[in-house]
Amino acid sequence: MLFNREDKTDLTITSVDSNTIRIGEQTLTVSTALTADRIIGEWRATPVDAITITDLQPVLADEPELLVLGTGSQQRMPPKELAFALARRGIGLELMDTPAACRTFNILIAEGRRPAAVLLLD
Numbered sequence: 001m002l003f004n005r006e007d008k009t010d011l012t013i014t015s016v017d018s019n020t021i022r023i024g025e026q027t028l029t030v031s032t033a034l035t036a037d038r039i040i041g042e043w044r045a046t047p048v049d050a051i052t053i054t055d056l057q058p059v060l061a062d063e064p065e066l067l068v069l070g071t072g073s074q075q076r077m078p079p080k081e082l083a084f085a086l087a088r089r090g091i092g093l094e095l096m097d098t099p100a101a102c103r104t105f106n107i108l109i110a111e112g113r114r115p116a117a118v119l120l121l122d
Helices: 080-088 098-110
Strands: 015-016 022-023 025-029 034-036 040-041 065-070 093-096 113-121
Touching: 015 098, 022 034, 022 040, 065 098, 080 093, 098 113
Parallel strands: 065 093, 065 113
Antiparallel strands: 015 022, 022 025, 034 040, 034 113
């Protein structure tokens, strides 16, 4: 799936499929975490159903207002405690499949918001 935007930034997600995510000029073949300001890097944490707030510390260091969690080709649910822990920090959580998460991240960036994303590949 390809995405088009007229005003591209280095962190615009331009395409995604089950094996790759293209962010700006970089093609990534691993699950990835990023914020409005930077690509954090490869996501090597636990599976979606076991993610904890501790796993997200590198992502939360940039103080995002919202975490977009792309769970692969299908939406999967993290532990309920994760949403509560994020809410206690004033951070929203949006869950969706990874292609939808990429589109959502781009929209939030275009709106001038401060999202973070964890984008899982299958």
